[in-house]
Amino acid sequence: MSDISRATALAHPNIAFIKYWGNRDDALRLPANGSISMDLAGLETRTTVRFDPALRADSLSLNNSAMTGKGLERVSAFLDLVRRMAGFDLRAAVDSRNNFPSGAGIASSASAFAALALAATKAAGLDLTEAELSRLARRGSGSACRSVPGGFVEWLPGSGDEDSFAVSIAPPEHWPLVDVVAILSGAHKPTGSTEGHALAGTSPLQAARVADAPRRLGICRQAILTRDFAAFAEIVELDSTLMHAVMMTSAPPLFYWQPATLEVLAAVRQARSKGLAACATVDAGSNVHVICEQAAGEAVVKLIGSIPGVREVRAAQAGGPARIVEVE
């Protein structure tokens, strides 16, 4: 191995405009359909990986707490992929920190595995292309592959492990969109995404949602490239509802929407019908991401913040790719 054995990487979470829900292959995390997202600037996971012959086992510190059990096992299984690529068997100490709180309405697994993939491969002396890194991150958490490239990103579902990775379709500065997250009071996430993906196929609607995905991807990609907010808004809202339709008709059904979720969705639809350039999307949780043009940001924050049941509002612009911040 090379002389590098310690590296720190940074990655942003992302918000999906065309959602990932359900896998063709759960083990490889090959998605049922392609997806499109935007990295979220200002929010970040910063992860340091140190491979060390003195370590007897992998360790994981998450936001300064030592992790054991499932969380550590998932990271350790991911590090096995890196060790196989590097051709060595050293154990690693992983230190990962998010600058955004859990329960902030933003999933951390995407930024976590994107940062881990970059830090671990760099610490192992590997020099991966962006596509290779995206493929690797996908193995830790599907949507993590979208946190590797910068700006507006599309995950190409591919035909197998080799060609299922994300690419940037436009840099962050291409379109100054803002994600205004409405964080609801008492919101909690009843079912984790990994378990949820496995249920997608039990919905009578999933096949139709997946079959229609290329059409939605085409409309969304085109709307981003041409900065067509009206077309963008319509397809983003449709796609989010389609995913929740599948979730709510799974066996067992998954209702992520809370009453206040519907309230925010209705307020955004109404405001848009009156000319506000804003639309709403909901991930596998109850918080609402209101996507708007920068000029509408202030009005959106005011609108959303005034809704009872919204505890907090947080805004993020389009962010850059995962990157190395330190090597040793």
Next chain:
Amino acid sequence: MSDISRATALAHPNIAFIKYWGNRDDALRLPANGSISMDLAGLETRTTVRFDPALRADSLSLNNSAMTGKGLERVSAFLDLVRRMAGFDLRAAVDSRNNFPSGAGIASSASAFAALALAATKAAGLDLTEAELSRLARRGSGSACRSVPGGFVEWLPGSGDEDSFAVSIAPPEHWPLVDVVAILSGAHKPTGSTEGHALAGTSPLQAARVADAPRRLGICRQAILTRDFAAFAEIVELDSTLMHAVMMTSAPPLFYWQPATLEVLAAVRQARSKGLAACATVDAGSNVHVICEQAAGEAVVKLIGSIPGVREVRAAQAGGPARIVEVE
């Protein structure tokens, strides 16, 4: 024509367990899929039709108000079908009264056209079979065909006008279910059913919902026949969510659910997971129909009545068929 020229009929509204949404043929109201419902006892439309050579035009009195415009036109077009069957051209005076208020969370078009079909044909001296009457009622409002037979009713979608009608699959006393309607504060119906049906095909999910309907009909029919509440509850909730999934993903999207709708749905799911024999279904509106076994009725009324956002609770048992109450 025969000597009868005036008749009064009564019909109950119905609540669908497997929903009707979307037509194969809008003009003939041939449904995209079969449906199953229960007539609601205690709630009724009472309609008198009088054919009279002295009348220059059809007239309609609805709850003691003279109607003009669209409402009268729809009734007049329906009476044309009856006049064609009877082979005469007399105009009619129609007086129709509901014993339940508009906005009570119960659609009146089903009971209205079932009662009208029966009263008008009887007043015209026609003596139709139940199937013929159901077919005719369907032309006025699709779900009206299900208010013609009694108890638990299935609308057979048929291959055309001739064989698209409803039949009773079990009498009212077969299974003492109760429909506890949670009427929400400030609920309003943003889009009428007739317009909504026409939008169904614009959802990417409608074809999948329709293709899966025979499976759901089979499960629901069997659950009713064997009084299997657990199987009944699961399929009724799934079917309702499937219809709203189609509505919310139509172009334009139709969101009938209000925040309090979700609140009631969640409360019922939770109570059922703790053993309460209750499930919930939502028609093309925001009010929630909680279907329960009679023994659970009191607990359901208490549970639903305590939810903020529920203005009123109203209960109905399984009702009988449309029937003639007076002829002259």
